[in-house]
Amino acid sequence: MTEKSLEPKPPRRRRKEARPQELLAAALALFVEKGYAATHSDEVARRAGVSKGTLYLYYPSKDELFKAVVRATLSNLIAEAAQLAEQHQGTTAELLLQIGGIWWERIGSRPAAGLHRVLLAELPHFPELQRFYADEVVAPADQLFTRALQRGIDRGEFRPVPLDEACYALIAPLLLRALDNGTLWAPPSTMPPERLLATQIDILLRGIERRDGPAPEQAGRRGAA
Amino acid sequence: MTEKSLEPKPPRRRRKEARPQELLAAALALFVEKGYAATHSDEVARRAGVSKGTLYLYYPSKDELFKAVVRATLSNLIAEAAQLAEQHQGTTAELLLQIGGIWWERIGSRPAAGLHRVLLAELPHFPELQRFYADEVVAPADQLFTRALQRGIDRGEFRPVPLDEACYALIAPLLLRALDNGTLWAPPSTMPPERLLATQIDILLRGIERRDGPAPEQAGRRGAA
Amino acid sequence: MTEKSLEPKPPRRRRKEARPQELLAAALALFVEKGYAATHSDEVARRAGVSKGTLYLYYPSKDELFKAVVRATLSNLIAEAAQLAEQHQGTTAELLLQIGGIWWERIGSRPAAGLHRVLLAELPHFPELQRFYADEVVAPADQLFTRALQRGIDRGEFRPVPLDEACYALIAPLLLRALDNGTLWAPPSTMPPERLLATQIDILLRGIERRDGPAPEQAGRRGAA
Amino acid sequence: MTEKSLEPKPPRRRRKEARPQELLAAALALFVEKGYAATHSDEVARRAGVSKGTLYLYYPSKDELFKAVVRATLSNLIAEAAQLAEQHQGTTAELLLQIGGIWWERIGSRPAAGLHRVLLAELPHFPELQRFYADEVVAPADQLFTRALQRGIDRGEFRPVPLDEACYALIAPLLLRALDNGTLWAPPSTMPPERLLATQIDILLRGIERRDGPAPEQAGRRGAA
DNA sequence: GATGAATGAGCGTTCATTCAT
DNA sequence: TATGAATGAACGCTCATTCAT
Numbered sequence: 001m002t003e004k005s006l007e008p009k010p011p012r013r014r015r016k017e018a019r020p021q022e023l024l025a026a027a028l029a030l031f032v033e034k035g036y037a038a039t040h041s042d043e044v045a046r047r048a049g050v051s052k053g054t055l056y057l058y059y060p061s062k063d064e065l066f067k068a069v070v071r072a073t074l075s076n077l078i079a080e081a082a083q084l085a086e087q088h089q090g091t092t093a094e095l096l097l098q099i100g101g102i103w104w105e106r107i108g109s110r111p112a113a114g115l116h117r118v119l120l121a122e123l124p125h126f127p128e129l130q131r132f133y134a135d136e137v138v139a140p141a142d143q144l145f146t147r148a149l150q151r152g153i154d155r156g157e158f159r160p161v162p163l164d165e166a167c168y169a170l171i172a173p174l175l176l177r178a179l180d181n182g183t184l185w186a187p188p189s190t191m192p193p194e195r196l197l198a199t200q201i202d203i204l205l206r207g208i209e210r211r212d213g214p215a216p217e218q219a220g221r222r223g224a225a
Numbered sequence: 226m227t228e229k230s231l232e233p234k235p236p237r238r239r240r241k242e243a244r245p246q247e248l249l250a251a252a253l254a255l256f257v258e259k260g261y262a263a264t265h266s267d268e269v270a271r272r273a274g275v276s277k278g279t280l281y282l283y284y285p286s287k288d289e290l291f292k293a294v295v296r297a298t299l300s301n302l303i304a305e306a307a308q309l310a311e312q313h314q315g316t317t318a319e320l321l322l323q324i325g326g327i328w329w330e331r332i333g334s335r336p337a338a339g340l341h342r343v344l345l346a347e348l349p350h351f352p353e354l355q356r357f358y359a360d361e362v363v364a365p366a367d368q369l370f371t372r373a374l375q376r377g378i379d380r381g382e383f384r385p386v387p388l389d390e391a392c393y394a395l396i397a398p399l400l401l402r403a404l405d406n407g408t409l410w411a412p413p414s415t416m417p418p419e420r421l422l423a424t425q426i427d428i429l430l431r432g433i434e435r436r437d438g439p440a441p442e443q444a445g446r447r448g449a450a
Numbered sequence: 451m452t453e454k455s456l457e458p459k460p461p462r463r464r465r466k467e468a469r470p471q472e473l474l475a476a477a478l479a480l481f482v483e484k485g486y487a488a489t490h491s492d493e494v495a496r497r498a499g500v501s502k503g504t505l506y507l508y509y510p511s512k513d514e515l516f517k518a519v520v521r522a523t524l525s526n527l528i529a530e531a532a533q534l535a536e537q538h539q540g541t542t543a544e545l546l547l548q549i550g551g552i553w554w555e556r557i558g559s560r561p562a563a564g565l566h567r568v569l570l571a572e573l574p575h576f577p578e579l580q581r582f583y584a585d586e587v588v589a590p591a592d593q594l595f596t597r598a599l600q601r602g603i604d605r606g607e608f609r610p611v612p613l614d615e616a617c618y619a620l621i622a623p624l625l626l627r628a629l630d631n632g633t634l635w636a637p638p639s640t641m642p643p644e645r646l647l648a649t650q651i652d653i654l655l656r657g658i659e660r661r662d663g664p665a666p667e668q669a670g671r672r673g674a675a
Numbered sequence: 676m677t678e679k680s681l682e683p684k685p686p687r688r689r690r691k692e693a694r695p696q697e698l699l700a701a702a703l704a705l706f707v708e709k710g711y712a713a714t715h716s717d718e719v720a721r722r723a724g725v726s727k728g729t730l731y732l733y734y735p736s737k738d739e740l741f742k743a744v745v746r747a748t749l750s751n752l753i754a755e756a757a758q759l760a761e762q763h764q765g766t767t768a769e770l771l772l773q774i775g776g777i778w779w780e781r782i783g784s785r786p787a788a789g790l791h792r793v794l795l796a797e798l799p800h801f802p803e804l805q806r807f808y809a810d811e812v813v814a815p816a817d818q819l820f821t822r823a824l825q826r827g828i829d830r831g832e833f834r835p836v837p838l839d840e841a842c843y844a845l846i847a848p849l850l851l852r853a854l855d856n857g858t859l860w861a862p863p864s865t866m867p868p869e870r871l872l873a874t875q876i877d878i879l880l881r882g883i884e885r886r887d888g889p890a891p892e893q894a895g896r897r898g899a900a
Numbered sequence: 901g902a903t904g905a906a907t908g909a910g911c912g913t914t915c916a917t918t919c920a921t
Numbered sequence: 922t923a924t925g926a927a928t929g930a931a932c933g934c935t936c937a938t939t940c941a942t
Contacts, residue, residue: 207432
């Protein structure tokens with residue numbers, strides 16, 4: 001059974017530069033798969049192909065490892081979307097669809113999506129991370145959506161809806177999909193995910209877009225039902 | 226069974242029947258407050274006013290205690306909403322608002338809401354519970370909403386939207402509020418929660434309701450925008 | 451080799467009252483024998499006949515266990531000597547010999563003596579204990595000796611020696627014996643320890659006792675040879 | 676020795692000969708400062724300005740490093756004092772004061788003093804070192820003092836005191852000062868250390884020096900009060 | 901039934917030592 | 922020779938679970 005001693009023991013590899021990313025990747029996968037508490041430090045190390053001691057050479061504690069995983073996973077994501085918004089020329093509805101697409105590419109369709117589930121459970125235990133998340137993720141994202149909505153209203157594309165509530169209604173399905181990829185609520189799966197996203201945003205937009213007035217080209221978007 | 230009533234001194238046996246509920250209530254509160262892993266068995270016992278040994282007299286393990294908490298908290302909630310749907314007479318939009326209201330009363334505004342956060346993190350570790358949740362909670366709720374939407378479409382109240390996607394868009398803000406009451410995303414707080422709920426459902430309904438044709442009375446719902 | 455599983459496993463004994471003392475005794479013995487760092491918590495537990503977990507039921511950390519050992523070992527020792535001094539009637543030289551005797555009985559000839567060796571090495575790492583030791587052990591003991599010397603001088607038994615230096619010269623051989631029972635310097639062993647103690651105190655007393663005259667020779671002391 | 680000054684590029688080999696001493700100096704400082712267990716190998720290396728691997732190039736283990744530190748620090752100290760004693764001409768009391776002075780210069784006022792504290796705690800774990808210390812430090816020093824006392828007695832300078840006990844009483848304050856510089860017992864500080872030392876030796880000498888007569892009072896010594 | 905003292909497997913973390921470069 | 926990344930045995934401590942009372 002214990003053929004441990006028989007194996008020739010893999011050689012030590014020196015890769016100081018690559019190690020942090022390897023460890024973060026292994027940790028992200030395990031945190032997402034098993035949650036924070038059930039992820040053991042030697043498991044992370046083994047999955048990254050190193051020993052437990054090596055893990056602690058790069059991250060001084062499990063806490064810090066988790067924080068590093070979150071920061072590395074979520075950093076620089078919002079900035080891109082914001083840039084996009086600045087440069088956008090077309091319809092506001094199109095802008096919102098584009099933002100949704102970016103989100104899907106960078107978060108929704110990646111391990112980062114699963115990280116949100118862990119964050120939901122663990123953020124209260126990591127105040128520092130809580131602040132990081134609020135400042136670096138929530139605030140910019142909220143601003144992004146709010147501004148887009150305001151723009152749509154200003155340009156007469158949308159009815160004057162309450163910004164906060166409309167924003168929440170837009171974000172909820174996206175965020176929920178990231179949080180709960182089939183655990184609590186199975187998302188509809190009759191179409192490829194990117195189409196699905198578009199469909200939902202579309203439904204929501206219908207709820208806020210201006211009707212009576214001069215936005216007939218929107219009706220043509222999908223054939224006016 | 227025992228000749229309890231004959232004995233002149235029932236010194237400590239009292240409340241024996243209430244014990245399970247008390248333990249479940251204590252466990253629910255702690256699981257919601259601290260998560261599964263961070264909830265310790267002696268804390269549960271202490272909060273229920275008994276000793277650690279007694280807890281194990283009623284539930285053979287922490288796992289089983291958790292399962293019992295989930296079952297006890299979520300059982301019989303769906304049935305009521307289903308009943309409601311059967312008897313409903315008015316507009317489908319009104320029906321959906323009523324279902325939302327019930328959900329808010331029975332889940333959203335109670336500890337059960339917090340339980341969803343824990344479930345999201347722990348369900349994958351409890352396959353048995355996973356099945357229970359899928360069968361007893363998700364399936365009926367999904368059916369409820371789907372049927373209501375179908376009814377609305379059949380009666381010409383709504384456009385013929387894809388059922389699954391519309392259903393998800395309806396449920397997402399409700400479920401998200403239960404899961405994440407301000408941890409990941411702060412819900413809008415400019416109005417009391419029950420009004421807020423109505424506003425969001427309203428926005429969504431706007432996205433699916435039939436326009437051109439004979440559903441003007443819907444517009445009257447809140448003043449025709 | 452591993453006949454562990456064959457042994458019938460000793461029964462759990464419940465002795466909440468006795469446990470603290472048993473643990474302190476085991477810990478004292480091991481701390482003295484191996485020092486603070488080399489004493490492992492499960493060793494202490496095993497020597498006390500309990501499991502590692504039980505140790506932590508009574509003392510929340512190795513630090514606290516050590517502090518408790520020191521306090522329990524040194525408390526109430528000084529008070530007795532002080533009482534003695536108050537009531538003493540005879541010669542001051544006799545008083546000093548008596549104090550030395552008490553010290554030998556309560557510290558010098560017991561495990562407490564070995565504890566001083568550990569204290570010497572560890573006190574700098576335990577500031578709280580450092581204060582306890584300074585307040586509860588050093589200060590009273592110093593006062594005790596200083597007052598006795600002053601009394602001897604006042605009563606004309608001793609020459610007017612510098613109090614501090616004489617005090618240190620008196621205490622040094624006693625304390626050194628406690629610290630170093632043969633490790634660094636083998637104490638003379640040609641006579642039973644209590645006699646030995648008396649002999650050394652006697653030598654010191656000779657150095658301070660008043661001689662017949664008014665001690666004019668103090669200046670030319672060594673010209674007498 | 677090496678043609679160091681001739682070479683135009685001494686890229687890294689320089690100081691190769693000095694390495695052992697630098698490592699010993701760094702290790703001595705840390706062992707004294709923090710004790711054996713709390714001194715970490717990479718700290719020693721860093722303080723010596725080399726890497727951890729280099730340390731192990733010179734000393735195969737922490738144990739051996741410690742032994743080397745002790746040997747290097749204590750070697751050749753006793754021999755000098757012995758020489759001194761051989762050549763001494765004056766009073767024996769003067770000789771003892773001189774030995775004390777040497778001790779103060781070479782041990783008491785240097786890092787070597789602090790090493791004694793560590794030795795006291797660790798010698799039992801290093802039997803080999805124990806033997807070295809007994810043979811190279813204690814035995815010569817004991818001989819030194821014993822011979823001086825015997826000489827004093829032979830020459831009629833001192834009363835015929837028991838040699839061992841007198842020797843211990845002489846050494847105790849010196850050794851205690853080295854061991855415990857204020858940790859367990861604060862030495863008197865009203866005068867500069869070298870005067871202090873003289874004062875204490877003086878007090879002790881008083882206890883053993885021969886008085887004018889044939890010391891008949893020895894029997895009724897304490898009746899003098 | 902009820903208690904809570906006792907257990908021990910298991911975790912996060914450290915650090916003396918090794919070895920590929 | 923010198924480096925410092927890598928190792929892994931070992932420690933302090935936790936906590937779900939057991940069981941004598």
